Amino acid sequence: MIARLPLPPWRPLLIPLVVLALWELASRAGWSDARFLPPPETVLHRVWFETTQGGLATDLAASLRRGASGLLIGASAGVTLGLLLGLSRVAERLLGPLFLAYRQVALFAWVPLLSMWFGGAEAGKIAFISHAAMAPAVVNTWRGSRDIPRAHVELAAVLTFGRLDFIRFVALPGALPFVLVGLRSSLIYAWLATIGAELFLNIAPGLGGRLNEGRETFQMDLVLACIVVLGALGVAFSRVAAIGEARLLRRRG
Amino acid sequence: MLGAGAAVPVALLAVWVLSARQGWLTEQILPDPREVLQTTRDYVTSGELLADTAISLRRVAEGFAAGAVIGLVIGAAQGLSQGARAILELPFFVISQVPILGWLPLLILLVGIDEELKVIVIAWSAFVPVALNTAQGMRDVPRTLREVGQVLTFDPWSMLSRIILPAALPSIFTGLREGLAHSWQTLVAVELFASSEGLGYLMSWGRQLFQLDIVVMALVVVGAIGLVLNWTLGRVERRLRRWQVQTA
Numbered sequence: 001m002i003a004r005l006p007l008p009p010w011r012p013l014l015i016p017l018v019v020l021a022l023w024e025l026a027s028r029a030g031w032s033d034a035r036f037l038p039p040p041e042t043v044l045h046r047v048w049f050e051t052t053q054g055g056l057a058t059d060l061a062a063s064l065r066r067g068a069s070g071l072l073i074g075a076s077a078g079v080t081l082g083l084l085l086g087l088s089r090v091a092e093r094l095l096g097p098l099f100l101a102y103r104q105v106a107l108f109a110w111v112p113l114l115s116m117w118f119g120g121a122e123a124g125k126i127a128f129i130s131h132a133a134m135a136p137a138v139v140n141t142w143r144g145s146r147d148i149p150r151a152h153v154e155l156a157a158v159l160t161f162g163r164l165d166f167i168r169f170v171a172l173p174g175a176l177p178f179v180l181v182g183l184r185s186s187l188i189y190a191w192l193a194t195i196g197a198e199l200f201l202n203i204a205p206g207l208g209g210r211l212n213e214g215r216e217t218f219q220m221d222l223v224l225a226c227i228v229v230l231g232a233l234g235v236a237f238s239r240v241a242a243i244g245e246a247r248l249l250r251r252r253g
Numbered sequence: 254m255l256g257a258g259a260a261v262p263v264a265l266l267a268v269w270v271l272s273a274r275q276g277w278l279t280e281q282i283l284p285d286p287r288e289v290l291q292t293t294r295d296y297v298t299s300g301e302l303l304a305d306t307a308i309s310l311r312r313v314a315e316g317f318a319a320g321a322v323i324g325l326v327i328g329a330a331q332g333l334s335q336g337a338r339a340i341l342e343l344p345f346f347v348i349s350q351v352p353i354l355g356w357l358p359l360l361i362l363l364v365g366i367d368e369e370l371k372v373i374v375i376a377w378s379a380f381v382p383v384a385l386n387t388a389q390g391m392r393d394v395p396r397t398l399r400e401v402g403q404v405l406t407f408d409p410w411s412m413l414s415r416i417i418l419p420a421a422l423p424s425i426f427t428g429l430r431e432g433l434a435h436s437w438q439t440l441v442a443v444e445l446f447a448s449s450e451g452l453g454y455l456m457s458w459g460r461q462l463f464q465l466d467i468v469v470m471a472l473v474v475v476g477a478i479g480l481v482l483n484w485t486l487g488r489v490e491r492r493l494r495r496w497q498v499q500t501a
Contacts (some may be wrong), residue, residue: 011336012343036363097258098265104483105476108453112460112468116281192352199354200445208354215358216494223359227351234350 040220046225055205060229062205065196066122070129075186078134079179082141087171092146095242099138107132111200120198120202125194128201136185144178145171180245187241195230257269270364282302284466292466302455306474309440309451312368317415317436321429323376324383328428332391332421333413357446366447368376369441379432386431390424423493430486431450438481 021041026032034042050056079202084091089141110131118124146147148171172179198208207226214222266286272278273285296302328343330337330433357374364370402416444453452471459467 003342011339014340015344075479091258095293101262101480104443104479105472106479108438108445109472109475111445111455111467112456113472114336116460116463116465116468192354195354196442197353199357211355211358215361218362220359220362223362227355227359230351230355231347233354235347238350 017226026157035218036220038224042221043224043228044252046221047228050222051229055160056207056210056225056229059205059207059210060233063207066094066125066197066206067129067190069235070126070193071133071186071190072188074085074133075137075183076132077130078137078182078186079141080109081134081176082138082179082182083145083167083171084140085142086145086175087167092142094199103135103139107189108196115201122204125197125201125204128197129190129193133190136189137179137182140178140185141175144175144182152197180248184241185236191234191237210251262321269293280465281463283466284464284469287471289466292464293470296467302470302474305451305455306478309453310478311339312371312444312451313375313433313440316372316440317379317433319372320376321383323434324380324428324432325387325425327380328384328387328425329391331388331416338388345384349385353378353435354442357443361447368449371443374443375436375439378435382423382435383428384388386428387421387425390421390428393424394420414428416437423490426486426493428492430483430490433486434479434483441475469474 023037023040027034027037047056051060081095081099085096086092112129114128114131115124116125152170152174154167161169194206195208197213198204198206199212203209203212207230211223211226212228214220269278270286273283273287277326293302327341331341331345332338341348353374356377360373364373398416398420399412402412407415417477441453441456444451445457448454452475456468456471456475459465459471
């Protein structure tokens, strides 16, 4: 993601350092209202305090568990549906247009309906996260498995592969680069939906819940601490996804 | 082709009508389609639906315009100058990793829940893909094309307007399209969360009253607008791509 160029290594840090310096200066000199912009060390201290002694570790674990459950359900349903659409012309004709129409509805527009069906507690949240994770997996798996080279299909026929073997040895490896792109965006959407579900639906442990708490009780340091944690997690996710992707593609050869 | 594609939606609709008529579905799961139609008719004649739709569209237009302009500028800076890219890339990457809704509570504390909030959040969601794709498109301009410009001793302005912009246009447009899609998504989210008007508000209001007919009506309108936006921009994008293949 970040290219290694023969440039001075301090350059990428220029803006963050300037912002931090200004922030520090503004709070020291009293230009900013500490209620709206607490000094950086307060925020850092809050991150530290919350993750070691406060509840943030628990909240983080709750959010991650929720997000992972939703991602697992949504992505596996999505890859399955994508394969069905990509491999069966009948399914593609029957369900393809319906799926494309369904995709046009903005993600969060389903929150009221899903919360009606599954409730606002854990089931409703996971239903919404799965729903968010599903669509990108479908689209990309569909696209990837539709264009499997004829020769591969014929080879599989010669080897008298059954349906499952065909999917396992031909369709999935062939579509893998697309499937991985899909799963990566499933991950991003699942995480967005996790935060959204925690903000919109019933209060429960989780990062979104803490953000809300910070807003309602006007604890700016807590809100900023949550954002710092969200940023760190986002960077970690994108690293893990990139590494996992490279591994899987290398194994495929 | 179209016939087969329409078969499943029509069948589903028929099942929905039938099960509502037979009373298999409770109102809490799905309302009677006739009720949805009736509600829609009421909302259209009273002008409420149009008013809420207009408010939502205006918010998206304002937020998207602001976000797209900033995204184009920042993206172009990153695409044209190595130095700017080295400085901007890391902070931009880290900030864009925070889910858009994570900023919502912060922004509510800073600017309140009025129009500014919606415009800022929508602009932010449009900004990220526009900047990314603009930078990418400008960096990916083929070396040969740049060399043509150098041979013709183009000044920087002609280089930008005659070579880099046309070559990067499809990619920029992809960014704009993605940005608009994100803006629309974000609008619904922010209206659900903090609003007293607009389509998202209409939905959350219907949900609170347990009136799923309102929810379904708003859902259909949200989907229809998404469809129109996507279809229109998709056509423009295809035309741009074809045009680029011809010039390349």
